Amino acid sequence: MMQGNIWISLNPLGSAQSMTLVLRFQIRPSYGRATFAPGTSSEQPSSNPQFRGLRVILADDDALNRTVTKKLLEKLGCEVTAVSSGFECLSALSSAENSVRLVVLDIQLPEMHGFEVATRIRKVRSRSWPLLK
Amino acid sequence: MDVLSQLQRQLADFLASLYREGFVDDQFTQLQKLQDESSPDFVMEVVSLFFEDCEKLVNNMAKVLEQQVVDFKQVDSHVHQLKGSSSSIGAARIRNVCIAFKTFCEAQNREGCLRCLQQVNHEHAQLKANLQSLFTLERQIVAAGGSVPAMQ
Numbered sequence: 001m002m003q004g005n006i007w008i009s010l011n012p013l014g015s016a017q018s019m020t021l022v023l024r025f026q027i028r029p030s031y032g033r034a035t036f037a038p039g040t041s042s043e044q045p046s047s048n049p050q051f052r053g054l055r056v057i058l059a060d061d062d063a064l065n066r067t068v069t070k071k072l073l074e075k076l077g078c079e080v081t082a083v084s085s086g087f088e089c090l091s092a093l094s095s096a097e098n099s100v101r102l103v104v105l106d107i108q109l110p111e112m113h114g115f116e117v118a119t120r121i122r123k124v125r126s127r128s129w130p131l132l133k
Numbered sequence: 134m135d136v137l138s139q140l141q142r143q144l145a146d147f148l149a150s151l152y153r154e155g156f157v158d159d160q161f162t163q164l165q166k167l168q169d170e171s172s173p174d175f176v177m178e179v180v181s182l183f184f185e186d187c188e189k190l191v192n193n194m195a196k197v198l199e200q201q202v203v204d205f206k207q208v209d210s211h212v213h214q215l216k217g218s219s220s221s222i223g224a225a226r227i228r229n230v231c232i233a234f235k236t237f238c239e240a241q242n243r244e245g246c247l248r249c250l251q252q253v254n255h256e257h258a259q260l261k262a263n264l265q266s267l268f269t270l271e272r273q274i275v276a277a278g279g280s281v282p283a284m285q
Contacts, residue, residue, distance in 0.1 A: 064182045064218045071167045071175060 052077035056102045059089040069104065078102070137277045144270045144281070156263055161223030180264055183222045187257050190215045191250065198246055208246060209238035215253070226256045 056078045060066040063084075070082045083089050089103065134142070151157050168175040190211045197207050216231035230252045237245030271281045 062214075062218065064179065064186055065221055067179055067182060068164065068167070068221050071172065075167055075169075 049077075054078045054102060056080045056104060057089055057092050058082045058104045059084070059086065060104075061085060073104075137274065137279045140270060140274045140277060141279060144267070144274060147267060147270060151263055151267070155225050155229075156260055157223045158225040159223065160220060164222060177268055179222055183218055183224065184257065184261055186218050187215060187227070187253070191253055191257070194246075194250055198243060198250065203241070203243055203246075205238045205241045205246075209235060212238060212249075224256075224260055227253060227260065230256055 051073075054077065056073055058066060058070055058073065058080055060069060060082075061084045066082050066084065070080045073080045081092050083092050093103070164176050164179060172178075194208050194211045197204055197211075212231050212234045216228055216235070219225075219227040219231060230249055234246065234249035234253070237249055274281055
């Protein structure tokens with residue numbers, strides 16, 4: 001994991017494929033789809049140690065996609081704040097201070113386009129981060 | 134076979150048929166795997182969201198398609214959204230109709246679009262009925278003291 005960095009993943013149109021996109025980046029090749037292995041105990045055995053406690057802000061204006069993606073990230077062990085607009089995303093980030101590690105953005109957010117949100121975040125946070133497509 | 138085993142067998146068979154007939158695909162399996170003790174109704178909640186979404190989109194599309202001059206770009210954007218959300222929950226048949234639907238939008242073919250819209254309605258109704266049956270079976274299993282396994 002990249003300590004002390006923010007990763008921004010653009011979630012194009014909230015399709016199921018883009019969810020996998022976020023995960024593939026984080027997962028070492030040996031995991032592959034294993035992170036989707038059924039976890040029946042309340043211990044969440046499927047959670048990846050890299051993700052445990054990872055604070056994530058998820059921005060997607062589509063309620064269905066937001067619900068599914070949030071659950072997926074929580075299942076991996078992330079702590080998710082779900083918002084539905086670029087503005088909410090920015091204010092959630094500012095109140096979370098430096099603890100947020102990952103921002104998942106839907107590229108088509110109402111009022112503020114995903115790229116603009118990313119640009120604004122970059123202005124606020126001086127540490128470098130890669131942009132994932 | 135006791136009641137519980139019978140119900141579980143029924144559920145497994147029913148679920149298998151839904152996959153076989155293309156009503157749902159692997160994404161639906163993923164959705165089921167996300168359900169756990171902390172969110173025991175997750176699948177049902179997501180599915181309800183989808184059906185609400187679907188109805189809204191279909192109504193919007195119908196309105197646009199009945200205009201004198203059809204704004205196919207608007208129809209296309211609604212279809213695109215429906216395609217996305219149907220993919221998200223694994224509603225394979227609906228997603229497939231959307232693929233054809235998009236082609237008609239691009240061709241600015243009103244008749245084709247209207248046919249697809251009808252198909253979406255049809256598939257929506259069928260899927261809704263099927264999933265209701267699924268959830269009922271699951272509830273019966275839980276009531277009989279069993280638990281609902283994720284589909285392998």
